[in-house]
Amino acid sequence: MEFGPHLMLALLEGAVTSAVLALTAMGLSLVFGVMRVVNVAHGAFFMLGAVAAWWIAQLVGAHPALGFAAALLAAPLLVGAGAMLADRLILARVGYDPERTIVATIGLMYVIEQTVLMGFGPDARPVAPPFDARIALPWVERTAEGLALYWPWGLSITAYKLFVIAAAAAILAGLWALMTRTGAGLVMRATQQDRDMARAFGVPVSRVFARVFGLGAALAAMGAVLVVPIQQAHYLMGGDPLLLSFIVVIIGGLGSLPGTVVAALLIGMTDGIVSVFLSPTLAKIVATLAVALVLVFRPQGLMGRARA
Amino acid sequence: MIDARRSLLLHGGIVACLALLAATLPAYHAGNLTRILVLAVYAMGYNLLFGYTGLLSLGHALFFAAGMYGFGLSAALGGLSAGAALLAGVAAAALVAGLTGALALRTRDVAFMIVTLMFAQAGYLTILYLGTWTRGDEGFVLPAAARRLAGFDLRGDGARLVAALTLFSACFLATAALTGSRLGRTLIAIRENEERARMLGYDTARLKLVAVVLSGTLSGLAGAAYAMLFGYVGASFATVQYSILPLLWVLLGGAGTTVGPLVGVALMFYLIDWSSRVTDAYMLVAGAALIGLTLFAPQGVAGLIRRKAAPWLP
Amino acid sequence: MAAVTLLETRGLSKSFGGVTACDGIDLALPAGETLALIGPNGSGKSTFTAMIAGRIRPDRGRVLLRGRDVTALPAHARIAMGMAYTFQITSVFADLPVRENVALALRRTVRGEGRVQLRTEQTLGRVGLLARADQPAGDLSYGHQRVLEIAMGLAQNPALFILDEPTQGLSEPEVAEFVALMDDLPAATAVLLVEHNMDVVMRLAGRIAVLDAGGLIAVGPPDRIRADPAVQAAYLGTADA
């Protein structure tokens, strides 16, 4: 494929990756920002969302769109509820100690993965997209008669992928409104600023923590529900989203909503764009090192401010 | 001073007990002991950085793999003898630790975790990218010459166990000596309060790099030894799984204790060994055990003993 | 002046996000002198001492130690040249025994663990913490932790001892003990003391330097400072409000 269309396609694909990543990473960022703990089980919650989506779509049967809609509503609720339970049963009891939380959530990740393996099995299972039209895109080329439009091989996107981008943007906008315009958001932000002060002002910090943890997991699940019609539900699918979300959260600056979105775009796009220029595996190596070096030389993240 | 004598007695006693076990255990458990001892060296390397210096790395698989591939490639492709290849593996690990450590130490806390993780990920992908020589994920079998050290054929179970025990004991006693030394105590000071240590005149930036290099070198030694003793080099040892394992071992056994790594590896090994007899979901049992551990014994087994019975435990 | 100039700052300046914390401070401290640094809250005292110790990098100006420009040197290197530093907010190794806290201060310069332990016990004896040598430092009372931190400074036998508000939060008898410890310092030790308690300042300081809004408004012996109208206006009037 020529350079132009290739880059265009990489950007489109990168936008879809970024959209899902932004949702997933936002969940991690929220937990990280408010609770100051590293949730290693975040990828497992993502996977749970995908598996729940498959299960709900199976139950509903009927038209794919109906099953998908049901999954988009119910899967995040289920996963969020599960996460709140985990918060009450485990994290609250270790007092949100950073190191113990890491170990406990690693344990939780194993437990979730193996439980899903036993119940759901080792196969990758698809969920039918609600709609699936392919939209071919034109490109310009210079011909004898001047510039002309043509339709290169493969320069296309599906209607569903466009929907994923729009849905992610809508959910993020909703989250933004929740955090800035509502009482619940105010309470979360206050807890993020200074949990002792918040407690002194009568904020029920432990209940806020449970809700934030649930909301974080639900965001991961939403990302997963959006992605299963493109990819499939598989019990080991949580690894990549976990790693990428971590990177996004750090690059974006801890707990910063706009920073997380910008970083998700950056990471999602980098992968695609670098792969235009380099052989695929080399591209991955270069992209990984590039992000690592950004962290090394701007440890406060791209959007964060240096602390005195 | 009494503590020092106690410490000598404890570490000497453990080595003696292990030797006794090695001589008496039935074949299956002797084989497990061999593996546990080598993996415990890896855990001790990790503990040096995490348990004693307070730096949580999620990228130690890079150092383990650097040792393993440094050994394996120089023996299989370079035709080096096992002894020379072992040195090459250790040197490779030290070099990689020095380079990545110098960069990663510009960050701290979670950013340090992520940067080390990403360096390790880049290392793993590099192994796959250089598949012509490394055979990627499939890996390669080491030639017989690479498994003969100082006249011993390490393909034999007896020689292998003796080699593993020797390696472990040397590293175990060395780390015990290190933790009691000026350097070791200074690293602990950095773990406890880095700014205070710096304002006592310690060059904490340099000392942390020293800790990364020591830790990486020991991890690389373990990687090289694992390849030499078990005859296989493969990319699965460079995956993120192998960065998380030493963290779990050390936490399970007791971070910042000399015996913790051994205890943690042995417990985890037998937890999986035992539960896999009962169920396929042995990782579920391991996961539940980790959760239980954080709830009920957060300082790990050795940490628990130190707190309850023996506060002098190094 | 017979004494050698131990520490000198020239035009030392620092601002944080447009707010000037220190503005062109010139100050000299000869060996053996105790200089108290006073000024209202936010006048730049801690920033100034942190720049001397190397914890904060100045925007402009230089720090000279024994005539040598140390502005580019990191903190640990300056400490190694004979500084000791105590934090405004007590900073000890809370999970380590009291004994080990002091030993760590000694071990950088004293060779041999036997000698380190001996000197540790001497130092702890001098500050009255020997009985608590094996407790974790974090279990000590607040006052004792301050004393421990001072002991860590004493153990280093510094040529320049920087104390950032050492008596903050101490009880009357503890303050008296602190003053006695300072009296006991070797004659050659220079002390830079950031202090709010004017009794302590008057009792210990050979000279007083007054900072206000990041600028040095007066330097001199206690009597002169007490009488200085500018100082009275800026500071003394509000000192113990």
Add this chain to the structure above:
Amino acid sequence: MTQPPRPAPTRRRALATFGAAGAAVLLGDVARMAHSQGAGPLKLGFQVHRTGIGAAYGRWYERVATAAVARINDAGGIAGRQVRMIAEDDGTDPRRGAEVLDRFANLHGADLVFGPLFSNVVIGSAPRAAELKMPYFVVSEGHHVASGTLNRYTLQPGITDVKSQVRSVAPYVAANIGRKVTMIFPDFAFGHDHREFFTDAIAAQGGEVIAQIPVPPAETSFTRYFPRIPRETEVLYHVMVGPAVLTFVREMGEFFGGRGPALFGFIDSLEAVDIASPGLEFLEGSHLWEGMPRFAQPDQTGHDARYRAAVGVDDTGASIDDPRDVSTYAHMFGVWETLSVIKAGMETAGYRGPSDRPALIEAVEAMTDMPLSDDHPQGDKLFNGRTHQVFGRQSVSRVEGGRLIRVHETSVEDTLYEDEVDYTTRPF
């Protein structure tokens, strides 16, 4: 990190219980190690990918192994002795794989070990098999056995290796599909084998590989790699493994939108995947390599029918119990045939116990022709004792109406290549 104190005795008791349990486990192991020399059932260790990335294959391998062992036992066992299969999960991990061999040898007292598919597990475990002097029958289709990198104790008598597969179908591709080939494959050893063997084989047919596109492992989205396919490509040769194969194929369809080059793929890209899944309609008319045809063909043999019935698979290659549960039909026959070879080898060698293991290996090495039969339902085969590798017919199938119809079958001769090793000269 201060902890609220908890009653110590509970902990102490827990530790004591733990210690006692440990001792019991140790003693139990020693007692169980009594060997089965000449009496009792034969113990066959089955190294299986129950968890990890190979679990989708492992599940079907286990179904086939269970069925094959049941068939052997129903027919009177091996030399009159019943067979007990002991399965151990290797987690699709080479370290665990080698540890599992220790368990078979020193804990279960197994007579031999069979079954692994993933080549990293095979290569990681093989050195240990040789050290334990444990016959190790792999079902991996990797070239690692015949290439000579492994050892005398490791054999692959049930499935043809990738070198044979790739070389034998190249003439059909060149003659019937196209000569300018672009290859897309996973960027690790298995994919590299495809790359090397096919590039040579197509050149020998007057064709040419014009681009090679390696895809990083564990990749979950693929569209960004397809633009590297040159426009003059006549045939796109695709092979992919892992849980994301369906995504791979679907995105390939979306990319071309019905206008792309002809497709020739290895069924690995669609193994355990329903060919009628939504989004795969574009595969209609494309060609796939199959180790054994997933759909019952019009000229189906009775052997295939009986094999299908025994392993519980219907005429479309899906589970009889659940038509959505598609098998790994193109590979799993290898487990069945491996067990047939083990039975024949043990009976020929007069196997009585572990001391007869070398005799068993020599007996298998002496095998040559394996005719089409219920023991070898995939087809007739030729075993090469020197390279420890079997050679059999390969199929090329075309997707027609959502079914895979065989359009070409290679001969056994088509799969042969020069020996790269002679394991029989190596000592036991």
